[in-house]
Amino acid sequence: MEPETPPNRETNDCHRFPAIVISCAVRWYFRFSLSLRDIEELLLERGVVVTYETIRCGCDRFGAEFAQRAKTARRKRGNAWHLDEMFVTLRGEPxxxxxxxxxxxxxxxVLVQKRREKAAAxxxxxxxxxxxxxxxRIVTDQLRSYPAAKSEIPELAHVKHVFVKAVARVNNRAENSHQPTRRRERQMLGFRDARRAQAFLSRFGPIxxxxxxxxxxxxxxSHRAALQERLATWYGWTGTASIGKAV
Known part of the structure; x- marks a missing residue:
C-alpha cells in the first residue's frame, strides 16, 4: 500500500470556514483586481480572521471548478474562433x-507557452x-505557425481560415480580450512562473x-437585474444562499 499523502495545513484551514466565506474570497479574487492581502483585509473588516495563504489555497482548490461551471453556464458557443497571442514576462523571460x-x-x-512555432500553435x-x-471558421493574424499547424489537424484541415493584418487590429475580438489580462498583470506586478500563470488565467477569464x-x-x-441573476447562479454553484448571509 502506498503511504498516505501528508495533510496540507493550508488546505485543511480553508475548510474551517463556511462555504459563503470561501465563495466570496474566490469570487472577489478572480472578479476584481484585488490581491490576496486585499481580500484578507476585507474579510477581517467583516469579522473573519483568515490568512492570505489560506485564501490562496481556497482559490487554487475551488477556482477551477467554478470556472468550469461558468463556461458551461454561458450562452451557446459561437462557431468562429478568433485566435491571438500576447507576450508576458515571467521572471524576466518572455x-x-x-x-x-x-x-x-x-x-x-488560454495556454502559456515559451515559443511561437508550429508545434506550439x-x-x-x-x-x-x-x-x-x-x-x-478561424480568424488569426498572419503568423505562419497557424496555417502550418492547422493543416496537420484533421478536424481543422478544411475549416475556413481568415487572415487579418495585425497592424490593422481587425481581429479585434481577440485583441480586446487581452485587455483584462494586461490590467491584472499590472496590478499583480507581473506573473511569476508559467505554471501559476496558466492556472490563474484559466480561471480568471471564465469567472x-x-x-x-x-x-x-x-x-x-436591467444591469442590476442581470447581475443579481448571475450572482444567484454563483450562489447555486457554491452552495450558498445569498450575500445577505455572507461575512
Missing part, C-alpha cells in the same frame, strides 16, 4: 499567452478542440466574464 475567443468575445481557452489548437466543437456584463449597452435597472 513567454507567449495564446488565447482563443468566439465571435461574441467569450473566452474559449498545434498544441494550442488541440487544447481548444478538447473542450469546444469544430468551428465554422470574470460571468459577471462582466456590457453595462454601456444596458439600462441601470
Amino acid at each position: 513567454y507567449l499567452l495564446w488565447r482563443a475567443v468566439d465571435e461574441h468575445g467569450a473566452e474559449l481557452d 498545434k498544441r494550442f489548437f488541440q487544447r481548444v478542440l478538447r473542450s469546444n466543437p469544430v468551428p465554422r 470574470r466574464q460571468h459577471f462582466a456584463l456590457p453595462r454601456h449597452r444596458m439600462k441601470a435597472a
